[in-house]
Amino acid sequence: MKLKILASDWHPFADALCARTDVESAGIILAERLPDSVLLARRLTPLADAAYAIRKRDRIRIDPVALNRLVKPARERGLSVFTVHTHPAANEAWFSTADDLGDSVLMPSLLTQMDGPHGSLVIATNSRAVAARAWYASGSPVPAQIHLIGKTLRVLTSEDEQPEQMWFDRQRLALGESGQRILRQLHVGVVGLGGTGSVTFAQLVHLGVGRITVIDGDRAEATNISRILGARTSDAGVTWKVDIALRYATNVGLGTEVTVHRGRLGAEVTPAVLGGCDAIFSCVDAHLPRALLNRLAYEKAILLFDMGSAFRITAGSPMEGAGRVVVTGPGRRCLACWGHIDPNRIRVESLPPDERARQQAEGYVAGADVPQPSVVAFNTQVAGAAVIEFLRCVTEFCGADDPPDRLSFDFGNGSVRRNRLAGDTDCGICHPKVAA
Template identity: 30%
Template sequence: MNSVRITKTQLKTLTEYLLQSKNESAVFLIAGYFRNSLGSHLVVRDIILPKNQDYDDRTEFHIQMSPVYFNKVISIAEANELTVIQCHSHPFPEKGLRYSPTDNFGEATSAKTIHECLNGKPMGSLLFGKNEVIGRIWLDNKNSPIDIEELRLVDRHLQIQKLVETKNSDKTIDKDLYDRQIQAFGIRGQKILSQLIVGVVGLGGTGSSIAEQLAREGIKNFILVDQDKFEISNLTRVYGSSIKDRGKNKVEIAEQNIKQICSDSVVQKIFANVISQKTLSDLKDCDVIFSCTDRHAPRSVLNELAYQYSIPTIDVGVGLDSNNEKILGGTVRATLLSPTLPCLYCTGILNSELILAESLSKEELESRKDEGYIQGLTDDVPSVIILTTLAASFGLLLMKDILFKVFDSKSSTVTLDISTFETSRLAASVQNDCVCKLRTAKGDYIPLSAP
């Protein structure tokens, strides 16, 4: 499913400019690019709006951009090691939007230039009519372009606009099975859930609960990641487990539980560390990812993945304070990571010093703790199923919000203070010098922090 990923604000800016005049208009976008097992994808980073002098010719049926403007766009893309999406409008047809022979010739020429100037990078194209959009990707300068099949709006919410009808779009829904849920989200909402690919990283207390609830909600496609085996102490929190599962891979327990709920589910199991290029490459197939790991380093790389590839990622966590006899306090939290929203570093949830500490040997770690250089890193922390399940539900509620706009709030974090039992929706600001700003929409053009 070839796509262009763009924020709602970017699309609004683009549409308003392209369709404001009775004459054709053009805009170039600076974008990242990546491939996954489903197709080719362009991720919009910047919009380069032309000025009137950037048009050499502009009429209702024809445009010619200035070479100076075109070269400026290529220079910006080259400086940022990104590529280009060429956009223009046909403001005249009400329906039946299509590329003209002149468009075909002009784009083939532009794609050849971009391929040569930007080290073989592909060029995207979007054509805007009054009521529809079509697009294509020129992968090289030798073959015909491939269709862009969907326009994906990714920011505080996720909206997938199909540009080309696919075989899966007419899948039937079991209305009896999902009756109560359809009453909440509608038949269209249930169809959206059934078509998603959802990743769950970490199948412990929160992750196993999320996996089970997703299966019951009608999610059919899963990518499950966990490198741990089931231990007897996990029995109190891991959904679908029994005492007989000791030594079994957690991903196998989760898959078995999902299949018991819905036998036709498709589950890809990854028994590996998420901090690897291979695992992260597999996760690029996901529409939504749940980060359910209790370590900082995996969270950090999933944080990168969310912004670099425009994949909404929901980080779920529980932090408890206890004296080994009583819970003294703590927090249950779920945070949405997505373009335009603050990341885990912006909000202070991630700490680079603790990421470094996780990589130290036991001896060096204890020495640093004794010297007071490291605080807040503990191997064995208290955990109870009522709170891990609550955190999972917070995460799932955020997922419903990004799909169906459940909240009347711009907040990207939901928290519960265990001491006061007060919930809050926190809003932080994106930090200009943060890693999320650097990585946003870069796709495969910057490596993830993994071997």
């Protein structure tokens, strides 16, 4: 079970609870239920002084009337409840005997009032270390992961299991034991399994990412075989791209769980299937799925890595090419702010196929379905850079505290520029969720 919390919500909440070191302090988190046993914190409320029936250094009891008032929105909106309390002057977070006793009474009570899961969380005030667990109607508590989402992703709790055997020994030398363990705990989406998407997927498999959900609505064509990793000439016109990806991961055998969706995002596949992801790689040419992913990143606190490449061929002169990687999500400017979402293209892509074809034939639509140049070497450069930015964001590798928002590649001269957007924004998508 995983609870995602925006960094901009967590830090003031934890500060308020840890301000007192002479007594325990408490608060309530109400969380939305997402797919795949993932919760997203929607409201974090420190308890007022009057809400405590008992408040001492080693135990607390919340006034039942105050507790009922705090959890009422959960009953009304179908949310999960997490109780939070501190252990004053502690360096490690753990559940005490008093905590076990209190939860053994409170959690079954909550589960009889509303569907679960519900849970509890302890903060050690000295270190801000966290321990968390979730309770289901089926019985005993299970460990809960706490993921803190801002410009980067931080896992505040970790599972006891270690990375598998020897397969990642060299990788652990670069990313550390904790970095490798975090990769195994993550759920990552890859939308689009063409040139950049297949290379991205392959890297995630070899990195040991725990779970990957892939979405693509096409079978491999003859022109795909030279740039889709793991594709065979026998796949042309026959095999779905998602099935090539699944076969690739199975053959590698590093234990990555792969979920496949055969269809187009926004048509046969809804964005909701990605709601439980920690990060998503947008490897699509179309603007409609890109816009859906852009909004989803802010609505469900997901890191989004959008990538693409473009080439220009001018008669009598060499071909020019450029690529980009844009990192968006909480705390960052969105793809619309960067100008990578075209409302007119979205309108065209939303048309029924026959109407779109008619408008193209009449000259109202230019270039929407025109095949673009694609070369595996350039795709690999862009996808590799996107995955490196992903590693910065989730493992604290190499400058994670100040990651760029956009990388721009000039394939002609080999240059790479790191960009940020200057100034404030009143964007209706990313501004409300900007995190500190």
